[in-house]
Amino acid sequence: MPSAPRVAARLAAAGCIAPDAEAALLLADTPGDDVLDARLVRREAGEPLEHIVGWASFAGRRVAVSPGVFVPRPRSEALVARALDLLAAAPPPRVAVDLCTGSGALAVVLAAALPDARVLAVDDDRRALDDARRNGAPLGVEVLEGDLDAPLPPDVRGAVAVLTAIVPYVPADELRYLPAEAREHEPRRALDGGPDGLDLLRRVAAAAPSLLRPGGHVLLEVAAHQAATATKVLELVGLARVAVGWDDDEITFVEGSAPGP
Ligand SMILES: C[S@@+](CC[C@H](N)C(=O)[O-])C[C@H]1O[C@@H](n2cnc3c(N)ncnc32)[C@H](O)[C@@H]1O
Numbered sequence: 613m614p615s616a617p618r619v620a621a622r623l624a625a626a627g628c629i630a631p632d633a634e635a636a637l638l639l640a641d642t643p644g645d646d647v648l649d650a651r652l653v654r655r656e657a658g659e660p661l662e663h664i665v666g667w668a669s670f671a672g673r674r675v676a677v678s679p680g681v682f683v684p685r686p687r688s689e690a691l692v693a694r695a696l697d698l699l700a701a702a703p704p705p706r707v708a709v710d711l712c713t714g715s716g717a718l719a720v721v722l723a724a725a726l727p728d729a730r731v732l733a734v735d736d737d738r739r740a741l742d743d744a745r746r747n748g749a750p751l752g753v754e755v756l757e758g759d760l761d762a763p764l765p766p767d768v769r770g771a772v773a774v775l776t777a778i779v780p781y782v783p784a785d786e787l788r789y790l791p792a793e794a795r796e797h798e799p800r801r802a803l804d805g806g807p808d809g810l811d812l813l814r815r816v817a818a819a820a821p822s823l824l825r826p827g828g829h830v831l832l833e834v835a836a837h838q839a840a841t842a843t844k845v846l847e848l849v850g851l852a853r854v855a856v857g858w859d860d861d862e863i864t865f866v867e868g869s870a871p872g873p
Pocket residue numbers: 682683684685688711712713714715716717718734735736737740758759760777778779780781801802803812
C-alpha cells in the first residue's frame with residue numbers, strides 16, 4: 613500500500629483541495645493496492661470522492677451514495693439539526709416528510725434520532741431511491757417514488773409535524789458555474805431549479821399548507837441570495853412565523869409554520 617504522503621501528492625497534483633484528508637480516507641477505506649490505484653485514477657479524473665468510496669459523511673452518519681446520485685452537503689446539516697429539534701419538540705404522533713430526498717440523508721438522520729417518529733421520504737430518481745432504501749429501510753423510513761408530495765398516503769396529509777426539502781435550487785443560467793464535480797457527476801435534475809432557482813421550492817411551498825398539521829413546520833434549503841424571495845413565497849401560501857435559518861454566518865434555509873398551536 614503506498615504511503616499517505618504519496619497518495620496525497622497524487623491528489624494534490626490533480627487539484628484536490630484537501631489532499632491529506634482525502635488520502636487518509638482513501639487509505640482507510642480501500643482494501644488493496646489494485647483497488648486503491650483504480651480509485652485514485654477516478655479521483656484524478658474528477659469524480660467525487662463520495663461516489664468512489666460509495667458513502668458520504670452527513671451529520672455524523674455514514675450515508676450510502678452511488679455514482680449518479682446527489683452527494684449530501686455539509687451546508688444542509690444546520691437545516692436537519694433544526695428539523696430534528698422541531699420534530700423532537702412536537703407532540704406524538706410525530707410524522708416527518710422529506711421531499712427530494714436523494715440518498716435519504718435527512719430522513720435517515722431524523723429516523724435514527726427519533727425511532728418513534730414516522731419518517732417518509734420521496735424522490736423521483738430510481739438511482740437515488742435505491743440509495744434511500746438502502747440507507748433508510750433499516751431505520752423504518754418509508755421511501756416513496758414520485759413527483760414531490762404526489763405519492764404520500766392520505767393519512768399523512770394534514771398530519772406532518774416537520775416537512776423538509778432540499779429541492780434543486782441552482783438558477784438554470786448558473787449551472788455552468790458549478791464545480792465540475794457537480795456538473796459532470798450529479799444529475800442536472802438534482803441541481804436545476806429553473807430560471808430563478810425556485811421553481812421546485814414554490815411547488816413544495818404550495819403543497820405545504822395541506823400537508824402540515826396545525827403548528828407544523830416546513831424547512832427549505834436556499835442560497836442566501838434567494839432567502840428574501842423564498843420567505844415571501846412562504847408568506848404568500850399562508851404560512852406563519854416565516855424566518856431564515858443560519859449555518860454560522862450564512863443563511864442556508866427558510867422555514868415557516870402552519871397556523872395553529
Ligand atoms: C439537491 S438534491 C437533494 C438530495 C438530498 N435531499 C440531499 O440533500 O442529499 C435534489 C433531489 O430532488 C430530486 N427531485 C428533483 N425533482 C423532483 C421531483 N419533481 N419530485 C421528486 N424528486 C425530485 C432529485 O432526484 C434529487 O435527488
